[in-house]
């Protein structure tokens with residue numbers, strides 16, 4: 001066995017990790033045969049490189065860390081405040097693969113072909129680089145030799161090569177951006193499909209605590225993930241390819257011993273870098289979370305600008321914004337500060353230390369040909385040695401050899417450098433991967449009805465815990481019926497343990513009770529927003545129930561869109577409804593003039609700001625008349641209109657045959673209903689027929705007695721005064 005053979009065999013025998021045995025076998029097999037020694041060295045270099053990158057990005061656990069992780073698993077993941085585990089480990093690879101399948105759905109997909117074209121450009125650029133290295137050598141050699149013709153030919157070639165080289169570089173940048181946008185489109189489509197189905201968008205914000213700013217995740221984190229992924233591909237694929245090609249070239253030029261030396265140096269540097277690498281992945285995920293919170297605070301100010309302005313709350317809002325902003329900036333500054341020493345170390349090792357090593361490597365055969373045993377060099381290595389030492393050649397040859405190999409060495413060390421730098425990008429990608437994957441996990445969970453939310457204290461009682469464990473049935477029916485259905489808030493608060501009532505066409509139900517007793521919650525359960533924890537809920541299709549809240553929702557779009565929401569104009573035409581019909585509907589709610597006032601049906605505006613509170617409620621009622629559902633849920637939806645308009649709104653709705661389920665504290669509405677569901681606020685309720693007239697009379701009598709009773713203490717006090725006066729001496 002030669003010296004090099006035994007060195008490689010010795011190094012390979014030290015490979016002991018379970019997953020590396022395949023590598024070990026390959027290297028040992030090659031090392032046994034002197035003919036394949038170069039392959040053995042290359043295999044070892046590759047193995048060392050991949051192991052270095054893996055170790056750098058996957059630091060070994062410190063004492064006690066593993067125990068801490070185990071404990072984390074047992075605690076409930078209830079909030080994003082607890083940072084998700086972000087490391088480049090198996091979890092990352094699993095998550096990454098899942099996202100990769102979404103952004104590259106198959107070999108027939110556009111993304112796959114873009115990736116192939118991109119890879120072709122990468123290979124082409126590396127081939128060009130090798131060619132340019134040798135051309136460089138030839139030009140300098142011609143210059144040193146004083147051969148003008150060779151020099152001119154060299155320059156012409158140089159300029160010719162520049163055309164495909166610059167085109168390749170531009171195309172690489174273009175392909176990278178194109179890939180990023182293509183990945184983003186795929187991922188966004190996937191997320192939108194899941195987010196806007198099965199009311200996931202509602203459940204994420206209201207029933208589950210894990211994702212605080214879904215908008216930030218969907219808009220910013222997905223973009224960053226896709227950009228980072230496409231950049232990483234370019235930044236990793238090219239240097240890996242370069243390492244293959246340059247090393248093959250170098251091993252021929254400088255011999256296997258020297259290459260073995262390089263691998264040792266890389267190993268050592270990787271160990272040092274690993275020791276001083278901060279957890280960038282975790283930091284990036286935290287930065288995104290803080291960014292999301294800051295953005296969300298700004299959206300709140302915009303959303304509630306009127307209320308804040310009227311309260312004069314700008315100072316306190318500014319304080320909140322400042323707090324969120326400085327929390328973010330403090331974190332970002334910390335990352336910047338940590339990057340200074342780390343980048344210094346990285347630059348020192350990768351650019352300067354490796355550069356110096358490369359030059360020493362180049363100089364080896366020149367200064368110590370005998371010690372390095374030039375006898376064993378053959379073929380290209382011998383050529384290089386001859387050129388380098390000048391044996392049998394002139395200065396021109398020596399210069400050509402040096403320039404070519406120096407360029408190759410520089411490119412090779414640059415490629416190694418970029419691979420080493422990319423671990424930082426990988427750990428940043430891990431941060432984005434964690435954020436996007438968590439969003440998808442929560443989507444999947446809430447679709448299955450699994451929610452993670454901080455529960456209120458009352459959920460601790462045994463009876464309540466029992467209620468929370470159960471799940472009820474939902475049965476399709478023409479009528480609405482609750483049979484022993486508990487009313488439970490997302491916090492786990494059981495507001496009513498078993499609610500039963502029945503509404504069919506012709507019944508108009510009034511729902512009464514103190515604040516917070518669960519009146520609106522009933523509709524959330526009926527609408528499928530909150531889970532049914534027990535009993536049986538009979539309900540018709542979604543289209544048969546129409547909901548009008550106190551603050552009606554106005555969409556982005558035309559005036560027409562506001563009246564027909566959530567229908568489109570095509571659906572409106574399919575129903576044979578014209579703009580004239582819509583005007584008639586608006587006239588019922590005394591809003592016919594609005595079409596002209598706002599500039600026609602097709603006018604687009606920010607309707608939330610353009611319309612008054614009463615206008616909005618009237619538009620919402622017009623919407624109800626357009627849709628003509630079987631049932632309408634009216635949740636304090638006439639609080640901003642006059643009694644006259646309210647009367648018209650209610651009578652028209654009943655004339656259209658719509659059954660009304662109303663929540664209102666206004667006694668003026670009682671007369672439009674024939675049943676009442678009254679909560680007592682203590683978990684009890686009654687469901688009975690409503691004789692509105694009698695109830696109103698009783699209410700009036702009660703009010704007058706209460707008014708008279710208010711005077712009783714005053715009268716009693718006066719009586720006492722009078723009695724005292726009677727016994728006083730005059």
Ligand SMILES: Nc1ncnc2c1ncn2[C@@H]1O[C@H](COP(=O)(O)OP(=O)(O)OP(=O)(O)O)[C@@H](O)[C@H]1O
Nearest residue numbers: 206489490491495514515516517518519520521522
């Ligand atoms: N999205 C939510 N997440 C957690 N708890 C909620 C949510 N929505 C409502 N709750 C809680 O559920 C309870 C019942 O709320 P609900 O809106 O049904 O009250 P209400 O009877 O309609 O009151 P009001 O007359 O004031 O409108 C309240 O304690 C409220 O805090």
